[in-house]
Amino acid sequence: MFEPNFDASEYDARLAKTRTAMAESGFDVLVVGDPANINYLTGYNAWSFYTPQVLIIPAAGDLVFYTREVDASGAVMTTRLSESQVRAFPERYVHQPDCHPMDWIAADMMEKDLGRGTVAVEMDTAYYTVRAHKSLENGLPGATIVSAQELVNWVRSVKSDLEIAKMRTAGKIMTNVMTTALDFIEPGVRQCDAVAEIYATAVRGLPDAGGDFTAIVPMIPTGPGTGIPHLTWSDKPFKQGEATVLELGACYERYHSPLARTIFLGQPPERLVSTADIVSEGMEAALAAVRPGVLAEDVERAWRDVISRYGLTKATRIGYSIGVGYPPDWGERTISLRPGDKTALVPNMTFHMILGMWMDGWGYELSESFVVTETGHERFASVPWGLTVK
Amino acid sequence: MFEPNFDASEYDARLAKTRTAMAESGFDVLVVGDPANINYLTGYNAWSFYTPQVLIIPAAGDLVFYTREVDASGAVMTTRLSESQVRAFPERYVHQPDCHPMDWIAADMMEKDLGRGTVAVEMDTAYYTVRAHKSLENGLPGATIVSAQELVNWVRSVKSDLEIAKMRTAGKIMTNVMTTALDFIEPGVRQCDAVAEIYATAVRGLPDAGGDFTAIVPMIPTGPGTGIPHLTWSDKPFKQGEATVLELGACYERYHSPLARTIFLGQPPERLVSTADIVSEGMEAALAAVRPGVLAEDVERAWRDVISRYGLTKATRIGYSIGVGYPPDWGERTISLRPGDKTALVPNMTFHMILGMWMDGWGYELSESFVVTETGHERFASVPWGLTVK
Incomplete structure (x- = not known):
């Protein structure tokens, strides 16, 4: 038992x-x-x-x-x-x-x-x-x-195949969690009611694999709060004309696959739409750079090369090693995808690549959790990129 | 905002x-x-x-x-x-x-x-x-x-009236959470599905007061696990003929009101029934001892006087100061209701009195969160005592 x-x-x-x-x-x-x-x-x-x-x-x-x-x-x-x-x-x-x-x-x-x-x-x-x-x-x-x-x-930092299997399961749960959250958020819905759905979906998990508590609670900054990464939630309603950033997690037998997406209720401002497009392009470039032998900082450079063409900068790292976690962190505090980190990637390293653009009073996030494979990478969750508009 | x-x-x-x-x-x-x-x-x-x-x-x-x-x-x-x-x-x-x-x-x-x-x-x-x-x-x-x-x-450790109001709200949420949990648990129901209901109820909160994350996750040891206080949950089903201990929390604007109850699915063994009765009698005596000027250790003595008459002992403290909390603890790490703690109670101190009897392979828990008043105490939640049998 x-x-x-x-x-x-x-x-x-x-x-x-x-x-x-x-x-x-x-x-x-x-x-x-x-x-x-x-x-x-x-x-x-x-x-x-x-x-x-x-x-x-x-x-x-x-x-x-x-x-x-x-x-x-x-x-x-x-x-x-x-x-x-x-x-x-x-x-x-x-x-x-x-x-x-x-x-x-x-x-x-x-x-x-x-x-x-x-x-x-x-x-x-x-x-x-x-x-x-x-x-x-x-x-x-x-x-x-x-x-x-x-x-x-x-x-x-380098997982066994058995551990990767746990993280794939967490990724499947994560797909359900994010899909549920994006479906549920509407103008007038209270933030706490959306988080209730998020928790329930994460903990219920799959029919053959129940979910566990995540090392970080749901973070869903909304409106002007989207300029800040680590706010949690309140009982105020989501508002028409505002964005919400969702950085969420799913956990299976203590293994995490976090994921971040952004939703806008109404007609999004042009700056948010264009940022979302640039971030998707940067995500594609950064993930394409992932393969054994590449350095952690090289992955970040691929991202930076894209956003700098559009005049954007990002001071924070774009990802970190993940796996087993307890509060306060699902990160492993080892490898960071940032300039100066010369760790060479090897198969079965796992990362949360989080492209968080925190501006003055607004922001955008897109992330993926993935494993380094022999030839590239494999994502754990499966949720479309880009700004969700409804 | x-x-x-x-x-x-x-x-x-x-x-x-x-x-x-x-x-x-x-x-x-x-x-x-x-x-x-x-x-x-x-x-x-x-x-x-x-x-x-x-x-x-x-x-x-x-x-x-x-x-x-x-x-x-x-x-x-x-x-x-x-x-x-x-x-x-x-x-x-x-x-x-x-x-x-x-x-x-x-x-x-x-x-x-x-x-x-x-x-x-x-x-x-x-x-x-x-x-x-x-x-x-x-x-x-x-x-x-x-x-x-x-x-x-x-x-x-001594709250303002405004803080007590937050804890009363948390207590109302807690009543809903525990009632939901006791209703939902049945033979064959997966533990994680019950915890999904627990989380959703806690976070949804009340129509005018949404819930927040709790400093401790739901702990629902079941079967032989009831002899151990801090196990969380799995995706295995609850079983006919087994007990489950529920130590749960509710949080409103970071203020906690935790609560513990025990449920048995089927015909409970005599030792569990009699322990539940003794613990209720001990709870009544301990709560009756609570009033300004009484020492923390005196409250514990009132409990111990009852259980020792039945030949029972409990090595652990029976309660601790509560309030604002973040993981890993909703306790304040100050006053403990145990021998040697000579803190004199004053109005607006708040406690989680948890009567956990952890035996060899079985156990029972009953708890209340309360505030010390001018004349005695006021409980934050309202859930009947005793073993729930269904």
Whole structure:
């Protein structure tokens, strides 16, 4: 009933890659705090990351997962970790001013001989706090504590075929979600009612593949808000004569395929129509540039070459690596499609290419999620490009 | 169109309380990283916290909000912060291995004379990372950097009447959400389809008050999963002869009123029926203990006195302060209803009292969100207690 989403061999391969990267960096122990990385390495999936939890990866030997007492049995039940591999800090450590769960965890790591040598820690991840880290530093006095940077995230950046299959499923759900949203939005309809349809479609998923929560909530800035990328929604109605940008996600077994489109209710202004056309041309050029061996920055250049011919510029990156995600982000924080990123693309890397043009009080977005194939790319969703006008 | 949810006087009062607490602690500058605290103090509400953002509160003078370049205009448009109060780190700092947005922010703080004296930082909040903090420490060499602990969270713990009104609205939405969920769950219905109804009802909200995203996603452990509190859902069907625990939330303008209930499909086992009865009796006793002047631990004792008569124990706290929330938590990380918490209740404190009995392979939950009144308490939602059997 609670099987992880992949066979043991898949998780074994991921761990082996992680340990190879650890060895290359000279890490004796890796402390993983990002829930997406924990899910990737163990299959663990629960909303338990609001109290501290870390996965400890020694260079050799058993992984150890530290979590809260009430969550420990769930970790055993839903992963292949054994009871002895799941260690629970006592309940009394939760949300206290004078002690922290990481005090207990560090002491336990010392007992298990996991607190010496070079201990690499994920230092730029959301739920591993400054206070947690201070407790770890105090509790492991013999260790050399260094930043792990995005070691596991980089391992994640090239997917297995099994992972690509999950993302294809998420893409199918995404197609339904965006189609539903574009159908539902009309003048006078409340924004929240459209988002209700979006959520319901995303979570219902497909007949043979239910949807999961997305790492980012629906973002549907409307009217003057379309000049800003990250507004969510209100209970005000959509208005005739206004645009709405939809940056939405779909998730299947924690794998994401996001998608962005733009809709205008009424007769769109010329600047929006022409921007939409230019962005489609830029999308075509950028996607055409995608193939193994091409650098991330080359993909962006193909886009920039198009828009600069029309006198447009875009300061922000045009895409980033995607996959497993938990709030606050479905991005992997590794590869960005932007000048200076010299990562060479390889098959089974996956990206969200998002062409967001945020102007002064208006804007336009078009995006695609795709996988790099042997010869080019394959899109996960299937929704027409261009401005939807109704 | 983009007015904050409260008048300026409400935000002024919050800031004044925060500054009083800062003065008592001897803080010259407060660095606020928790999106809930930022929302509380400014009204800012966007999904922009996946890149670094901090609100700087000097003991006197203008607040300064630091965020990403693409989000800056949104902060000006949706709050009462002026353009000069919103400072944007350049786009090139996003997700880079060799520089961090907080490098730029710290340098800018130095220029604005915000980097000296005792600088108190929220060190146990999600989204303010270890790496961000190291950049801040390096960038403010003249400052004495200390932990702010949960200073703003404590200011938030006693609500204004305007905030209570928002939570009452969230409670009304919550009543609809739970009623919908209990109606919809049947043997053979997929879990994800029930969650689709839950999301749609929560986000649709009321005719005059649309719902917002909740800080925690629906948690509906079912069957053997009911022994574990924080599992989410799958696409498997609910089964005849199994229980499902529903811990759900509703949110209105970022204010939460969560609620938990338990449903059994078929003839429930005697242990579940008797546990449900005991928990209802314990809930009644605990709520009856709530009034101004009573200590948080006294409320828990009233509960414990009841269940211990039946030979039951519960290691976890039975409740916590609630209000504004962003993922990962609608709790405020301040007051807990548990032994040792000697906080005296005062009117307009708000709690989620959650009586979760997590056993070996089975469990039961009953909860209420409520406000402390002059004479006792007022519940936000209105859903019958006890095990729902169908």
